[in-house]
Amino acid sequence: MxxxxxxxxxxxxxxxxxxxxxxxxxxxxxxxxxxxxxxxxxxxxxxxxxxxxxxxxxxxxxxxxxxxxxxxxxxxxxxxxxxxxxxxxxxxxxxxxxxxxxxxxxxxxxxxxxxxxxxxxxxxxxxxxxxxxxxxxxxxxxxxxxxxxxxxxxxxxxxxxxxxxxxxxxxxxxxxxxxAPKYDMDSLNKAIDTIKSSKTGVIMVGRGARGLSKEIKSLSKKLQWPIITTPNAKGIINGDFELNLGNYGWCTTDRASDYINTTKFECTLILGTSLGQMSTVIYNKNLVEDKKVIHIDWDKTELNKIFKADIPVFCDLKLAINKLNESIIDTENNKLYIKQEANAPYVQNHTGLSLQLFMKKITDIVPDNTCFVQDMGENMNFSFRYLLLKENMDFQTSLNYACMGTAVGGALGSYMADPSKTYAVIVGDGSFFMNGMEILTAKEHNMPIIYFVINNAMLALVEHGGRFVFGRSHKGACTYERISITDMSKAMGIDAVQISNIEELDILKNKFENLSKPLVVELITDGSEICMDNSRWNKSK
CATH class of the missing domain: 3.40.50.970 (Thiamin diphosphate (ThDP)-binding fold, Pyr/PP domains)
Incomplete structure (x- = not known):
């Protein structure tokens, strides 16, 4: 040997x-x-x-x-x-x-x-x-x-x-x-006492809480405290859970933004997030000011790094949340009312296919066990804000490092983690051109991964960012000739379909059933639709 x-x-x-x-x-x-x-x-x-x-x-x-x-x-x-x-x-x-x-x-x-x-x-x-x-x-x-x-x-x-x-x-x-290190149970007990004495609050869920959906929803219902999820934690709590306000941070939902900025509540319970720039709307102090702040994390170096916590708790998240659930008396009869819609109604302010409408519709078309794997680019803005995940759906992204190509290159690993699920990559053409040849790997290993490729013939996040900050684009540096990704895929022997309007999405449902090999769905857009986070927009004005 x-x-x-x-x-x-x-x-x-x-x-x-x-x-x-x-x-x-x-x-x-x-x-x-x-x-x-x-x-x-x-x-x-x-x-x-x-x-x-x-x-x-x-x-x-x-x-x-x-x-x-x-x-x-x-x-x-x-x-x-x-x-x-x-x-x-x-x-x-x-x-x-x-x-x-x-x-x-x-x-x-x-x-x-x-x-x-x-x-x-x-x-x-x-x-x-x-x-x-x-x-x-x-x-x-x-x-x-x-x-x-x-x-x-x-x-x-x-x-x-x-x-x-x-x-x-x-x-x-x-x-x-x-x-496993020795955790701080004394601080956890103090946190439990503080939560018991607080009538109102919000639960902020980060990616460190992955795998704890059931436990967190149970705690939320007992306390009648709503949940906000960081972009990296999207999918840990299903979007239609009655107390989920939705994504908070980069491209915050209207509902989450309104609650944090206009509602008075006593306590912010932070679970498994480093509270970075992309998770806090550029360190928005409304999350913590005049609140009792409890931050629970398995990495003690994250505690008190961004916001000073009244009770920093170094503890395994599963252990801590189970302890909280055991200790909290059910208050569900004090029902909290949350408005039903996460965002304002769609208003057409662009030409071409709408990514907002695509995000709203696609979860009704893909299989119920789909895990969306989100790449980096402007399309992620629409995903974080508008993609409403159902009970058995999941979501993966990597907004902290935020490297283009991470999802289209890494979805092979997602599939191998649990091949019984359906995996759907959401990626722009810019990221696709970086690592998109991995669709060949998926083909060679018979991985039935769905690739939604947003083709707007530009690096839209940078193009629109330049116009927003400087009042002009970068002299054509972020736009390029549109290449048919459908034709590219078919040339590699991979099934592909091109979509140019929302109504055409309905034809995909049959294609998704019993999928046994990768499928590329190219979405043709003109890049004129912009997804702007209201909280950042209002702040900038």
């Missing part, structure tokens, strides 16, 4: 059944070893998709994401996905290679130490030269990735060491319970 085989066996013993990457000569021992183990290997078109996909997989499974990429060029191609995992606190392990010992420091092909490059965007990054302790180093790295707050780690192994015979025993599986 080679060292690479021993590492793969250790990964499998720790629950790893899926990985992503691109085969390279320097990783040949791992590439060969993957033939003999039960770890799926999704070979992508660009290393960026490998790291994005490992992150999306980790995000949905709440577990380890793994990718194998070549050293030097491969790692650098995957930098954005590593940084994305770092910003989103996802436990991703990146295995890369380094040149043979005999050629080190001799200007060898693709020789570059990547540990120094990745160190600022990982929890741990190391090139391992000691073959005797390599499994212990791998175990240490994975333990670091899985220790809250989670994050990516990078292990680089010289190509000749990967292929050397393994001597010794494979380490025991990681004891994940032992990695």
């Amino acid at each position: 080679r060292i690479s085989d021993a590492i793969l066996k250790f990964l499998y013993n720790n629950g790893v059944t899926c990985s992503f990457g691109i085969p390279t000569a320097q990783m040949s021992a791992f590439n060969d070893g993957l033939n003999d183990c039960d770890i799926d290997y999704i070979v992508v078109k660009n290393e960026a998709a490998a790291t994005y996909s490992a992150g999306r997989y980790s995000d949905l499974t709440r577990d380890l994401g793994v990718c194998f990429v070549g050293g030097c060029v491969g790692v650098n191609n995957g930098i954005n996905g590593i940084a994305d995992a770092y910003r989103n606190k996802l436990p991703v392990v990146i295995f890369s290679s380094y040149v043979n010992n005999a050629t080190m420091n001799k200007n060898a092909l693709q020789e570059l130490i990547t540990t120094d490059i990745t160190l600022p965007i990982t929890k741990y990054s190391k090139t391992i030269f000691d073959k005797e302790n390599i499994l212990e180093e791998v175990k240490k790295a994975i333990e670091i990735a899985l220790t809250p707050p989670h994050g990516p780690v990078h292990i680089s192994i010289p190509a000749d060491i990967q292929a050397m015979p393994f001597e010794g025993d494979i380490p025991e599986s990681i004891n994940r319970e032992a990695l």
